[in-house]
Amino acid sequence: MARRKKIYEGKAKILYEGPEPGTIVQYFKDDATAFNAQKKDVVDGKGVLNNRLSEYFMTGLNNIGVPTHFIRRLNMREQLVRSCEIIPLEIIVRNFAAGSLSKRLGIEEGTSLPRPIVEYCYKDDKLGDPLVTEEHIAAFGWASQQDMDDILSLALRVNDFMSGVMMAVGINLVDFKIEIGRVYDGDFQRLIIADEISPDSCRLWDIETGQKLDKDVFRRDLGSLTDAYTEVARRLGVMPKNATQITRPTLIN
Ligand code: TMP
């Protein structure tokens, strides 16, 4: 295969120049990191699962009119996406208290929040992605007021969609993180959902048992991350029914 130009390598993905202008190939690695890469491991099959799961969620969003960067899956580990200018914010939506919110405000994990809470972190690994307010975002020009209105509306639509999809398979969407990019159609700019939506970037708890089915399994040493993500994929029908083990993944096409 012809060598492709690598554009960027992150902790969990590599981006390559796409086959047509304005496209990018997003390659999902098996690397798992937590706490700003202080904890690292290779988890067999994670990249394959996240490629499939992100495809599933992004396709669903595209189908209900929430624009995303996803164009199509290319193979087990790669998808073609629309190139965009990433807004340097991590947008977090929370339905239940967990993680840094619980720590920061002393609210017990699992407490149902009175309404979805949207938070913004400035995307900078060196600073550990600090929480910022809309004042910082406006003052430093990371996004305009119109962008912020659009970001809030996109984040809440993603929350409604993802909560419904998960609830239908017995999972509570506790919280999640998305990234948003700018694309230009002629003179107009639009915002689209970018990066990935996967159990790496969500908290997913089984409704009956509370079992964690997301990256907290790795962060907190709770067992096999591959088993947890496989369970999410199996419930969503992204895996064949008889596939129970996937150290060497056997996902359907
Ligand atoms: P937090 O409770 O650690 O702030 O995480 C909130 C949500 O954001 C959780 O679903 C995990 C996700 N997340 C990421 O996707 N990337 C990150 O770097 C962090 C810190 C959290």
Ligand code: ASP
């Ligand atoms: N994504 C971050 C890291 O790789 C933090 C996390 O997800 O916990 O370190």
